[in-house]
Amino acid sequence: MAKINFGGVVEDVVTREEFPLEKARQVLADETIAVIGYGVQGPGQALNMKDNGLNVIVGQRKGKTYDKAVADGWVPGVNLFEIEEALQKGTIICYLLSDAAQIEMWPTVKKYLTAGKSLYFSHGFGITYKEKTGIIPPADVDVFLAAPKGSGTSLRRLFVEGKGLNSSFAVYQDATGKAREKCIAMAIGVGSGYLFETDFYKEVTSDLTGERGTLMGAIQGIFAAQYEVLRENGHSPSEAFNETVEELTQSLMPLVAENGMDWMYANCSTTAQRGALDWWRPFKEATKPVFEKLYNSVKTQAEAARSIDLNSKPDYRVKLEAELAELHDSEMWRAGAAVRSLRPERS
Numbered sequence: 568m569a570k571i572n573f574g575g576v577v578e579d580v581v582t583r584e585e586f587p588l589e590k591a592r593q594v595l596a597d598e599t600i601a602v603i604g605y606g607v608q609g610p611g612q613a614l615n616m617k618d619n620g621l622n623v624i625v626g627q628r629k630g631k632t633y634d635k636a637v638a639d640g641w642v643p644g645v646n647l648f649e650i651e652e653a654l655q656k657g658t659i660i661c662y663l664l665s666d667a668a669q670i671e672m673w674p675t676v677k678k679y680l681t682a683g684k685s686l687y688f689s690h691g692f693g694i695t696y697k698e699k700t701g702i703i704p705p706a707d708v709d710v711f712l713a714a715p716k717g718s719g720t721s722l723r724r725l726f727v728e729g730k731g732l733n734s735s736f737a738v739y740q741d742a743t744g745k746a747r748e749k750c751i752a753m754a755i756g757v758g759s760g761y762l763f764e765t766d767f768y769k770e771v772t773s774d775l776t777g778e779r780g781t782l783m784g785a786i787q788g789i790f791a792a793q794y795e796v797l798r799e800n801g802h803s804p805s806e807a808f809n810e811t812v813e814e815l816t817q818s819l820m821p822l823v824a825e826n827g828m829d830w831m832y833a834n835c836s837t838t839a840q841r842g843a844l845d846w847w848r849p850f851k852e853a854t855k856p857v858f859e860k861l862y863n864s865v866k867t868q869a870e871a872a873r874s875i876d877l878n879s880k881p882d883y884r885v886k887l888e889a890e891l892a893e894l895h896d897s898e899m900w901r902a903g904a905a906v907r908s909l910r911p912e913r914s
């Protein structure tokens with residue numbers, strides 16, 4: 568493992584240099600990797616592993632998503648199967664159904680987890696909350712995770728561009744003595760950049776915090792608040808949207824991704840610099856209690872319980888559609904659709 572200094576804290580990480588793809592291919596040479604589920608992570612991971620020369624099959628129930636797998640080049644009866652057939656053929660079972668569906672399908676999956684097979688996750692959810700999910704693997708299988716830090720859509724896009732998302736990895740159960748090596752090989756195989764080690768509990772707690780926080784929940788909340796204030800003060804939707812979202816995603820965030828926010832602060836107008844230096848602390852002070860509340864809600868498992876309970880309600884999908892429609896139909900995101908359609912590259 569390479570020792571890297573992250574802002575003063577030294578961590579062990581795995582890079583592609585020390586664990587090259589060739590090594591991953593050797594470790595996984597005798598494995599049949601069965602990707603169960605072809606939603607968001609399924610396609611990204613399965614296609615990347617196939618293009619990386621690994622022996623991959625997909626297990627997906629019939630329907631629209633199965634048809635998408637066919638459209639992506641998976642061949643029924645050759646490397647695309649119904650879930651149970653893929654479970655039977657696979658030696659590494661990549662459990663990439665939605666976290667809710669993983670609970671439902673577990674009794675079926677368990678039947679096919681014979682001694683020496685591996686169970687792979689991309690989230691610590693099912694195992695960490697095992698009292699709630701019932702996901703308790705047999706003792707004679709390896710259990711590990713590789714969790715790409717981003718959407719399956721970007722995992723695939725970046726791979727095609729020759730780049731890679733970072734992933735965390737963790738071993739929960741090592742029955743064969745080879746779990747760690749297989750885990751790292753899988754993480755490299757799915758197209759990751761560098762890998763950092765975690766455990767199932769830390770992965771799920773940080774992931775649930777991040778997606779509810781700055782990655783999605785908090786950012787949507789801050790967008791909505793600023794947009795509303797601008798609108799309430801007479802600014803047009805296009806002015807409010809451009810000053811809240813479009814400039815961030817199109818101009819500033821790519822620069823922040825390249826160079827950091829510290830660089831951004833040093834490379835904007837002196838006026839912006841003064842204001843942004845003055846205002847970041849009030850925003851931090853206002854939001855930190857909300858982040859503390861959020862982390863606590865994750866830690867006490869209230870978030871997991873809510874997710875599991877709501878997902879099992881028969882009318883959940885209908886209610887979800889209504890909630891998603893509310894966002895979609897909001898003036899801010901309708902303005903966003905109009906703004907996106909006007910980007911020069913789209914016309």
Ligand SMILES: NC(=O)c1ccc[n+]([C@@H]2O[C@H](COP(=O)([O-])OP(=O)(O)OC[C@H]3O[C@@H](n4cnc5c(N)ncnc54)[C@H](O)[C@@H]3O)[C@@H](O)[C@H]2O)c1
Nearest residue numbers: 604605606607608609663664665666668689690717718719
């Ligand atoms: N979405 C992401 O980009 C992302 C990122 C990192 C980790 N993860 C993790 O990866 C795993 C997969 O997540 P996802 O977002 O790709 O899943 P998803 O919600 O897109 O669903 C994946 C598959 O589950 C199948 N499915 C749903 N209900 C089913 C049922 N009752 N029976 C059989 N199949 C069913 C769907 O057909 C689909 O193919 C989860 O553990 C998730 O937390 C996801």
Ligand SMILES: CC(C)(O)[C@@H](O)C(=O)O
Nearest residue numbers: 716717718719774778782
């Ligand atoms: C892509 C995310 C938000 O990082 C992932 O954690 C998910 O659950 O979809």
Ligand SMILES: [Mg+2]
Nearest residue numbers: 690774775778
């Ligand atoms: Mg998540």
Ligand SMILES: [Mg+2]
Nearest residue numbers: 716717774778
């Ligand atoms: Mg995540």
